[in-house]
Amino acid sequence: MARTTLSMPISPQTKEDAIRENVMRAAQHLFQQHGLNNVTLEDVARAIGKGKSTLYYYYKSKEEIFMAVMDREISEVVTEVALAVKRAGTAEEKLQAFCATKLRALRKKLALYSLVCSEMFSNAEFGCTMRQRYLQRESKLLKDILAFGIETGEIRTLSSQEQEALVFIMLSGLNGLELEMVHNSNSPSKQDFAISMLARVLIHGIGA
């Protein structure tokens, strides 16, 4: 890592951001290994070779640090999903890519944060606010997919009320699906089949 020994004025953003980055990486690592409750701010501070109080110069609370870490993880998932969606050609393929990629990414994260997850189940409200942010970003992705499909003619024109309801249905429905799939790790092949079928049904329905 580049180190500046000169006292020449540095862009304050650069240095501050570097330290914040350091804090985040240390916190991320510690949270993954020991969960939220078993990591103290002194642990985090020690990991970056600073005093505990120093953390408060960069973050206003432990929760803010944790949220920052989680936001980064969520961003990673969203970015990955968005990329997969972008790559897919048709709306149906985009829908399928959305579900499949999110499921895969989620499973990966869940393995890393198993301790944090079990802590979440006790807190409940904590996981609630987390999901809110997640939902917003996913919501946008889904809306874009719908808009794309409508534009290409693959999906029939939908009123904004219909679009909103549809996004709500898909998001909460997917949530249940993922809960089920992540909980009991069934054979991935079965899950992939279910997901591709979901996308197909959404687009074409099961009508005769």
Add this chain to the structure above:
Amino acid sequence: MARTTLSMPISPQTKEDAIRENVMRAAQHLFQQHGLNNVTLEDVARAIGKGKSTLYYYYKSKEEIFMAVMDREISEVVTEVALAVKRAGTAEEKLQAFCATKLRALRKKLALYSLVCSEMFSNAEFGCTMRQRYLQRESKLLKDILAFGIETGEIRTLSSQEQEALVFIMLSGLNGLELEMVHNSNSPSKQDFAISMLARVLIHGIGA
């Protein structure tokens, strides 16, 4: 309630069942008022004017009593849903009736057992086994709806693999939807719109 003072031999099933029924009603009432953990077997026994030990003549554990009560509640919901489904004419209407009725019934039960529900969130595994039984019975209902739709030609022919996957998707998806809907009691009109749209999309899709 009919009382038999005669000592003439009664069908043992009748008398035993009557007492079991008494226990269940008392337990049901107490569980609704005070939750599972705050109701002791002595409370239940006192409510039916018997000794605590007597309960063990009819049930082998507190859990069995609780499960019996919950099974009855679930049966009520399933029966109600099944009736609504039966009344609906088309597969699409059956699907919609299934979702709407279940949501309404669930909301009613949830209000009665708010204490038990919050206890469930701490136990987690308890609610898991509960849902298993529920899922089986719902699964059958959904399969019947699909079969009906296929028979009438409203739904295209589906392989048994497709049907199985579809039921899985619909059940876990509905689960997420209900979780969302029950959690934040949005305007019922919006929810009804979402549910009818869900049924429509499942049957006809959103394709152009």
Add this chain to the structure above:
DNA sequence: CTTCGACCCTTCAAGTAAATCGGTCGAAAA
């Protein structure tokens, strides 16, 4: 601007004693 040590105060952990409660058993009642 950045760091830190000392400090405050709420919360948590550990420990312990008493009570509670689910569950068992054998005897008594019917």
Add this chain to the structure above:
DNA sequence: TTTTCGACCGATTTACTTGAAGGGTCGAAG
């Protein structure tokens, strides 16, 4: 034989206290 109950057991919970831990603040120092 069928049904009820009181006495009892053992594991869990509760209540309470206490000491430590940890989140957060502040002013001084570099």
